[in-house]
Amino acid sequence: MIATSTIGRRTFLAGGAGAVVAGGLLEFRTEARAQDATSLPDYAKWKDADALIVHSDKTIETKRGEVGTSIITPEEKLYIRNNVNAPPAAIVANPENWQVEFKGVREPKTLTVAELKTMGLATVATVLQCSGNGRKYFQDRLTGDQKISGTPWTVGAAGCVLWSGVPLRAVVDTLGGAGDGAKFVTGTGGEEIPAGLDPKDLVVERSVPISNLDNVILAWEMNGKPISLAHGGPLRMIVPGYSGINNVKYVKTVALTEVETDAKIQRSSYRMHAVGEKGAPDQPSIWEQPVKSWITAPLEGAESGRIQIAGVAFGGMNAVAGVDVSTDGGQTWQKGEFIGPDLGRFAWKVFVLPVELAPGTYSLVSRATDSEGNVQPEEPELNGGGYSHNGWRAPAVEINIV
DSSP, X not given: OOOOOOTTSOEEOOGGGOOOOOOOOOOOSSOOOOOOTTOOOGGGTTSOGGGEEEEETTEEEEOGGGSOSSSSOOGGGOOEEOSSOOOOGGGGTSGGGOEEEEESBSSOEEEEHHHHTTSOOEEEEEEEXXXXXXXXXXXXXXXXXXXXXXXXXXXXXXXXXXXXXXEHHHHHHHXXXXXXXXXXXXXXXXXXXXXXXXXXXXXXXXXXXXXXXXTOEEEEEETTEEOOGGGTTTOEEEOTTBOGGGSOTTOOEEEEESSOOOSHHHHTSSBOOOTTOOOOTTSOBSOBOOOEEEEEEOOXXXXXXXXXXXXXXXXXXXXXXXXXXXXXXXXXXXEOEEESOOOOTTSOEEEEEEEEEOSEEEEEEXXXXXXXXXXXXXXXXXXXXXXOOOOSSTTXXXXXXX
């Protein structure tokens, strides 16, 4: 649960009290189109091109070695995942005026961001991760005519960021509480839908269980600055521990509903199904993130002697409790040490392991465990969307020591 505060008493949720997850954005079902790193789209020209891999104008990945060891991912290096075109840039010029309609409460109402800022404030650190992060590792396992379409992300469709905004619970309480029969929190994004197309086929509208009500925040700030258009400003719905698609950008409607939305992005997209099958409402939805970790350094060979292995680990819905590191591809393991401040349950932690390596070839891998005892698997089960990859073997780093 996220602790709330009045506007005069800002709450920083850190340590075990943390909250709020991450997001990425919507999954393309088309093949990614690789571009040069310098070919950033206009809405993201301000980003650090040298730190990014541009797959398409809507899919931009952070290079593996660019996350650093300071926990928080700088906005200029953070990945981007979009499904449809963003609204006009003018919406972030006057963010206080952005309006959000609240439904499914006792006193339905439309509120501006300025009004939301009078209702409460919280700051939370979360892992923002695209649902398809690691898809390339699934694609590499396919045989014959099997196919998983979509951007071939490795580990770079993820970052750890700080969000500030109003807890949704505070807004709901101000509006008289939840209506009868509410079972889901449904957020609707403000992306523009091309004329002549069925809005339900393209609208970014996601429903998550109402059990998340105490954790969701409506954020207007990321890493201490107003959220940019590229990352969902002026207002984004952040859902703790949940995959990026559920963190709705440009949120314009928040409804407490009895059933899940019938928008295609919920009804049949982002469902866990077998390779070759189509998505359907009776399949598990891509909601909670699983426990995960990967190596971020070293990524190249080095001279023999003392080597510092580093990486990131997180627990998804649970806090990450520990991480094991191997230099021989998982045959033997050593305990990694977490460094830096604990930013809470939904943030990742940086880990290190100093080792002495003689000349030779090494396969570096990491394996995280969360607070509930869930262990990162060697290889997750294949699925037709290439979602939620959290295996430890595929992201191995091969280095030569001389």
